[in-house]
Amino acid sequence: MEINETKTELCTIVGIIGRLDTTNYGLLEKKLKELIDNRQIRILVDCAKMDYVSSSGLRILLMTLKSITQASGKFILCNLQENIKEIFEISGFNSIFEIYPTQSEALKYF
Amino acid sequence: MTHYIHFSNPNSPEMIRELEAIPRFPGTCFFMDINKSTDIKYSGGLKDWGRKLNNTFNILLYTNHFQGNVVKGIGDEVMLYIPDDELKKKSSNNHYLGLLEDIFASLFIIKNHADPGMFLNCKVAIHYCTEVYNITFLRGAKDYYGSDIDLTARLMTKSFENRIVLSERFYGMVREDLSSLGVPENETCLTHVSDKFTFHFQGVPAPTDYRIIDVK
Numbered sequence: 001m002e003i004n005e006t007k008t009e010l011c012t013i014v015g016i017i018g019r020l021d022t023t024n025y026g027l028l029e030k031k032l033k034e035l036i037d038n039r040q041i042r043i044l045v046d047c048a049k050m051d052y053v054s055s056s057g058l059r060i061l062l063m064t065l066k067s068i069t070q071a072s073g074k075f076i077l078c079n080l081q082e083n084i085k086e087i088f089e090i091s092g093f094n095s096i097f098e099i100y101p102t103q104s105e106a107l108k109y110f
Numbered sequence: 111m112t113h114y115i116h117f118s119n120p121n122s123p124e125m126i127r128e129l130e131a132i133p134r135f136p137g138t139c140f141f142m143d144i145n146k147s148t149d150i151k152y153s154g155g156l157k158d159w160g161r162k163l164n165n166t167f168n169i170l171l172y173t174n175h176f177q178g179n180v181v182k183g184i185g186d187e188v189m190l191y192i193p194d195d196e197l198k199k200k201s202s203n204n205h206y207l208g209l210l211e212d213i214f215a216s217l218f219i220i221k222n223h224a225d226p227g228m229f230l231n232c233k234v235a236i237h238y239c240t241e242v243y244n245i246t247f248l249r250g251a252k253d254y255y256g257s258d259i260d261l262t263a264r265l266m267t268k269s270f271e272n273r274i275v276l277s278e279r280f281y282g283m284v285r286e287d288l289s290s291l292g293v294p295e296n297e298t299c300l301t302h303v304s305d306k307f308t309f310h311f312q313g314v315p316a317p318t319d320y321r322i323i324d325v326k
Contacts, residue, residue: 019202021202021203021208022203022205022207022208022211022212022293023208023291023293025211025297026293026294026297026298029297030297052202054174054202054203054208054211054212054215055169055173055174055211055212055213055215055216055219056211056212056214056215057215058173058215058219059214059215059218059219062218062219062222062223063222065224066222066224087173090168090169090172090173091168091169091173091219092165092169092223092225092228092229095225096223096224096225
């Protein structure tokens with residue numbers, strides 16, 4: 001998995017590329033924690049190139065949502081692939097996360 | 111394919127030969143129990159109970175791709191068995207560390223989900239089994255027998271809501287994965303693992319070492 005980061009005036013966009021699973025979720029956890037510690041609490045995660053997420057990856061997203069909500073920030077996801085959408089539905093994540101179909105659509109909500 | 115054992119002659123020498131020749135299927139056994147589901151069945155009604163059970167089984171089994179490994183389910187309890195040869199063939203999470211991490215993450219999501227009415231909390235026991243046989247005495251049934259399966263069930267008596275009990279043997283397999291995969295321990299759920307406990311379970315010849323992970 002690779003993570004890229006783009007800063008915009010509205011938020012920080014974090015792109016996840018590849019599989020987010022047991023062997024690498026620590027990298028995403030570290031990256032998101034680093035942003036929150038630096039008070040960058042307006043984060044958009046672009047999942048266009050994320051082709052798999054395990055429960056371990058979901059846990060990191062949930063922990064981040066909790067931290068950012070507590071800090072009165074905004075944590076939004078966009079561009080979920082079909083298989084990821086199904087996992088989000090099963091885990092009830094689609095009802096607790098703000099999710100938009102495209103990055104441009106998501107940026108309107110920051 | 112589960113080996114069906116059935117002989118009409120109770121003293122059949124063929125039965126003894128067949129039993130002696132049955133191969134072992136080393137692998138990982140999970141027992142999972144959903145807490146308080148019976149209470150909810152009576153207090154919240156069948157719909158509420160059924161919805162929560164559906165959601166909880168989905169996150170435990172479907173999110174983790176375990177649906178093909180269910181050996182049996184009795185109400186709100188499930189036994190999973192993942193033979194080593196099957197685990198190694200998986201395209202992802204084909205290691206013991208992955209199994210543990212995903213179960214830990216599932217319990218975490220259940221406990222910390224923003225909608226507290228969506229799931230029911232669970233308890234889990236995990237053991238790495240070597241003495242295990244993929245046999246059944248009931249036509250058409252799928253089952254695993256063996257002393258290690260019995261031990262996994264015993265370990266379950268040490269588990270509580272939001273707790274994973276893991277045998278020392280399974281813990282050892284997870285630690286081996288840590289080294290071979292090069293994953294730092296402080297980036298895994300092993301940061302929450304307890305010291306080693308020992309208990310002599312009834313019917314088990316020797317004391318068993320185990321550890322616990324409480325999901326916060």
